[in-house]
Amino acid sequence: MEIERKWKVNGWPEGLPLKEEFAMRQGYISVRPTVRIREEALTGGKTRYVLCFKSGGGLAREEIERDIDPELFNDLETKIIGRPLIPKLRRSYLLPDGAVLEVNHVDEGQPTEFWYAEVEYPTVEAARSWQPAAVGLADYLSDEVTDQPGQSMGAYWEQTRG
Numbered sequence: 001m002e003i004e005r006k007w008k009v010n011g012w013p014e015g016l017p018l019k020e021e022f023a024m025r026q027g028y029i030s031v032r033p034t035v036r037i038r039e040e041a042l043t044g045g046k047t048r049y050v051l052c053f054k055s056g057g058g059l060a061r062e063e064i065e066r067d068i069d070p071e072l073f074n075d076l077e078t079k080i081i082g083r084p085l086i087p088k089l090r091r092s093y094l095l096p097d098g099a100v101l102e103v104n105h106v107d108e109g110q111p112t113e114f115w116y117a118e119v120e121y122p123t124v125e126a127a128r129s130w131q132p133a134a135v136g137l138a139d140y141l142s143d144e145v146t147d148q149p150g151q152s153m154g155a156y157w158e159q160t161r162g
């Protein structure tokens with residue numbers, strides 16, 4: 001189970017320690033339910049190729065992930081998806097309460113480019129009670145879109161590549 005809240009944001013946050021950065025490319029075989037492939041290149045580290053299945057939407061979703069080999073990834077990208085994958089730069093930051101803030105810059109340089117942020121929680125209760133103000137992010141995390149269906153990456157895929 002993936003328990004996550006999501007916000008639309010403007011640019012990268014300031015004053016937080018950077019944990020890691022990934023240059024990603026992701027594409028969708030299906031959006032409902034989500035069947036997604038993603039290349040995840042850790043800056044200064046390894047690159048993973050991941051096949052991911054996700055149920056539903058909103059705060060809590062089932063998520064199943066498997067590493068696949070680059071050959072299968074390439075076949076799925078070119079022979080099955082056949083559309084340009086979405087480039088996304090993800091930076092994760094350590095928050096003062098121990099949580100991790102993931103900030104994503106999507107489709108940099110395109111007219112539709114945007115940023116969003118996510119925080120993952122161990123339980124639904126922890127997710128519901130967590131407050132951005134407690135970690136000094138009341139202004140940065142002021143536009144929550146967790147329960148808005150049109151705000152998922154799958155929806156963005158449909159809007160721009162569907």
Ligand SMILES: O=P(O)(O)OP(=O)(O)OP(=O)(O)O
Pocket residue numbers: 004026118151152153154
């Ligand atoms: O990185 P994830 O698994 O949270 O997935 P995403 O690319 O942010 O997509 P979604 O909008 O479906 O959470």
